[in-house]
Amino acid sequence: LQADMPHPTQGLGCSGAMTHEISLPAGEKRQITYAIAGSQKDFSAAEQTYQRLQTQKDNLLQQKKDHYADVVHRGQISIPDKALQEVYNWCKINTEWLVQDLDSVGRFLGAGAVEYPWLFGCDNSYALQGVVASGDQALAMQTLRVLKEQSERVNGNGRILHEMSFSGDIWNKGNTQETAHFIMAVWNVFQWTGDESFLTEMYPYMRKGIDYLFREMDQNGNLFPEGYGIMEVRGLNAELIDVSVYAQQALDVMSKAAELLGDGSLAEEYASRSATMLEKINTCFWDENVQSYCDFYGTREQALQTTKGAMEQVSLSGKTDDPVRAAHLKRYEDMYHSFEQYPQGTEKGWSTNINWVISTPMEVGIAPRDRAIKLLDKVRNEHCGAYGPYLSAVERMRMMTIATGVQAMAEAAYGRIDQSLEYVHYIVNTFGYTLPGSINEMMPDYGCPTQAWTIYGIVKPLISYVYGIRPEAYKHKVTFRPQLPTGWDEIAIHRLPIGQQKIDYRVKRTQQGLEIQLTTSEPDWHYQVEETNLPIYRFTVNGQQQAVDAARN
Numbered sequence: 001l002q003a004d005m006p007h008p009t010q011g012l013g014c015s016g017a018m019t020h021e022i023s024l025p026a027g028e029k030r031q032i033t034y035a036i037a038g039s040q041k042d043f044s045a046a047e048q049t050y051q052r053l054q055t056q057k058d059n060l061l062q063q064k065k066d067h068y069a070d071v072v073h074r075g076q077i078s079i080p081d082k083a084l085q086e087v088y089n090w091c092k093i094n095t096e097w098l099v100q101d102l103d104s105v106g107r108f109l110g111a112g113a114v115e116y117p118w119l120f121g122c123d124n125s126y127a128l129q130g131v132v133a134s135g136d137q138a139l140a141m142q143t144l145r146v147l148k149e150q151s152e153r154v155n156g157n158g159r160i161l162h163e164m165s166f167s168g169d170i171w172n173k174g175n176t177q178e179t180a181h182f183i184m185a186v187w188n189v190f191q192w193t194g195d196e197s198f199l200t201e202m203y204p205y206m207r208k209g210i211d212y213l214f215r216e217m218d219q220n221g222n223l224f225p226e227g228y229g230i231m232e233v234r235g236l237n238a239e240l241i242d243v244s245v246y247a248q249q250a251l252d253v254m255s256k257a258a259e260l261l262g263d264g265s266l267a268e269e270y271a272s273r274s275a276t277m278l279e280k281i282n283t284c285f286w287d288e289n290v291q292s293y294c295d296f297y298g299t300r301e302q303a304l305q306t307t308k309g310a311m312e313q314v315s316l317s318g319k320t321d322d323p324v325r326a327a328h329l330k331r332y333e334d335m336y337h338s339f340e341q342y343p344q345g346t347e348k349g350w351s352t353n354i355n356w357v358i359s360t361p362m363e364v365g366i367a368p369r370d371r372a373i374k375l376l377d378k379v380r381n382e383h384c385g386a387y388g389p390y391l392s393a394v395e396r397m398r399m400m401t402i403a404t405g406v407q408a409m410a411e412a413a414y415g416r417i418d419q420s421l422e423y424v425h426y427i428v429n430t431f432g433y434t435l436p437g438s439i440n441e442m443m444p445d446y447g448c449p450t451q452a453w454t455i456y457g458i459v460k461p462l463i464s465y466v467y468g469i470r471p472e473a474y475k476h477k478v479t480f481r482p483q484l485p486t487g488w489d490e491i492a493i494h495r496l497p498i499g500q501q502k503i504d505y506r507v508k509r510t511q512q513g514l515e516i517q518l519t520t521s522e523p524d525w526h527y528q529v530e531e532t533n534l535p536i537y538r539f540t541v542n543g544q545q546q547a548v549d550a551a552r553n
Contacts, residue, residue: 033057040103071096074502075135077462078492084421087428088462090437091455092134095127097438098452099139102166105150108143112441112448119164121147121174122230123453125181126402130455132192133463135497140189141198147182148205157216158208176217176227179209180246187253194473194499196260203261210254210270213247223277224284224297231355231391235309238296241285242357248277249364260474278366285349285361291374293358293367294349300342303350307336310353314395328395335394354383354393356403362410372414379407380419387426387443399443401427405457412465415533417483420461427457467491467507468532473499476525482507482514483532499525513537 024030035053039045053060072089079085098110098117109131110116111123124143132140151161154170160182162172183206190199217225224239225247231240251274258267284297296306311332314325335352351358359379361367367375383393388404390396408423430444439454441447463469466488468481478498484491484507492506504519513535518527519542529539529548536548 068093068096071136073495075133075496076494077467078490078494079462079466080488080490081421083431084424084428084458084462087431087439088134088458090431091130091439091458092136094438094450095131095136095139095452095455097450100166105168106142106146107139108146109139109452111453112451115448116163118166119146119150119161120452121151121160121162121178121182123451125178125185126405126456127452128185129188130453130457130459132189133469134455134459135495137189137193137497141193141195144182144186144189144202148202151182152205158205158210158212160209175229175232176213176225177229177240177243177246179213180225180243180250182206183209183250184246184253187257190257190474192471192473192498194476196474199257199474200261203257206254206257207266210250213250214273223273223280230357231353233310233353233355233392234313235306236295236353236355238298238302238306240296240357241281241293242360244277244281244285244297245360245364245366248274248281248366251277281361281366282368282371286371287349287351290351291371291378292351292354293361293375294351295353295355295358297349298347300339300344300346303339303342303352304336306350306352307332307339310394311336324397331394352394356383356389356391356393356406359389359407359410362413363406365413369414372410376411376414376416376419387430388423400441400447401430401439401443401451401454401457404443405454405460408457408461409464412461412483415483417466417485417533420465421485424458424461427454463493467493467505468530469493469496469498469505471498476522477528478503478525479528479530480505480516480518481530481532482516484509484514484534501525509534510537516540518542 022030022032035050035057037046037050037053039049071092077085077088095109098113099107100110100117101107108119109124109127110118111120124147128140128143147160150164151159151174154161155173158179159174160178161170161174162178164170186199186202186206213225214223217227219226222239224244226237226239227243228237229240229242251270255267255270255274258264258270285293287294296302311329314328314332317325339350359375362372362376379389383389385396385399387399389399389407391398391400391403404423404426408420411420411423426443427439430439432438433445434440435449438450440449441451441454465483466485468483470479470481472478476499489509490507492504494504495502496505499522501520501522506517508515515537516529516539518540520527523542527541527546529536529546531548539546539548
């Protein structure tokens with residue numbers, strides 16, 4: 001054994017290395033076990049951990065195997081597409097890899113291994129929707145609590161933080177979109193759990209969040225909060241499409257939360273503002289000439305500033321003689337000159353970067369259907385690479401699992417299940433490119449080898465639209481609206497937690513229509529099935545045939 005350590009590194013870290021020389025006769029097998037222990041307290045504590053690993057390694061390994069078996073069995077799906085089924089299972093396992101438990105902070109889902117394993121607001125607002133829909137209610141609630149508590153610590157005004165390291169340091173106190181998105185995520189988790197104490201706990205900070213969005217961040221009072229959104233693009237600091245869409249959804253869910261918690265007058269106010277905002281989004285952000293939602297709403301001067309920021313960002317990346325970089329600069333320069341032709345003070349929707357978030361109105365289902373179909377087709381035909389939508393359709397370079405996942409959700413929201421699964425399969429096709437059992441954040445093979453929000457684009461289209469499970473656990477109610485893709489004749493899910501129960505649910509295509517079987521431990525709940533693309537032939541709950549609510553798309 002050779003041990004030459006520690007090696008000095010930047011900051012407060014250190015590194016080391018061990019080298020073993022082992023000789024084996026031909027055909028001989030030998031098992032070598034390494035135990036690595038550390039402590040943030042002292043050497044004695046690390047030594048105790050080391051001894052525990054040495055003496056209990058077999059039991060600890062079996063406990064780990066049992067734990068991961070439980071993870072796979074909870075919310076376990078059976079579908080004809082076995083490649084997708086495998087990735088669904090691995091997404092749940094990947095989530096377990098990213099779980100953190102910090103003293104004085106709590107248990108939460110980290111964003112991505114290995115570069116960004118700590119706490120993020122945006123990443124979790126997406127990821128936890130997939131986490132709770134695949135069965136881990138506890139982790140979803142724990143993470144949202146940590147996000148709320150740490151945001152309260154550093155902000156206190158309802159704003160949700162963007163990024164907190166393990167040391168508790170905050171790099172970014174929060175992009176505007178994250179506050180709205182957090183409110184949406186809390187309500188989504190509440191629908192699955194029905195835990196009113198959880199909602200009651202979150203509600204005061206959610207109210208502060210609404211005030212932050214529409215008082216502090218809406219300086220001109222037009223209902224479109226200002227500030228950075230999901231796309232961290234230089235200069236893109238305006239009234240953005242994703243911020244506005246998620247803020248409108250936040251108002252909508254807050255109206256329901258306020259009514260449930262006995263705040264009737266506030267519920268009406270939120271609902272009224274939500275309806276007004278929905279209409280304004282579909283008016284102000286829509287560009288009829290290009291048949292698309294815009295990146296942001298604002299003035300000519302903001303459009304020039306944003307385009308200039310994009311040019312600066314391109315200039316700072318790559319080699320000066322790179323022809324791709326030069327082509328990007330040329331496109332932005334042409335765009336800048338075209339914007340200069342507008343009269344000063346012109347206020348409208350602007351497409352500067354054509355970022356993937358223009359699909360958020362379809363993702364949440366607030367775009368009129370005819371408009372949505374046109375834009376979904378446009379994105380598919382003009383904005384996509386080999387693995388889904390480009391982050392920017394101007395630059396046409398990078399693709400991410402979250403952009404492709406949102407596009408899958410957008411297609412599914414308008415009943416286009418086959419098209420939705422095409423995007424899901426773009427994600428599936430990158431499985432194991434860099435790390436066995438996982439999918440890279442940036443497709444196909446760079447960025448974090450494991451990324452929390454990938455579960456959103458795999459689980460949510462399946463559970464919410466293919467299986468069509470719509471829980472309202474706080475009402476003791478579940479609605480099922482299954483939509484089987486072409487070629488899928490039978491699907492099932494087992495041991496899926498909804499509220500305090502676990503359900504088994506099976507959908508089978510027959511000549512007469514869909515046959516649906518539900519087994520549940522809570523027969524006094526209200527279970528209903530709504531027709532979508534196929535008629536319902538039979539619906540049974542615990543062996544008893546039920547009536548069908550015919551409500552086609």
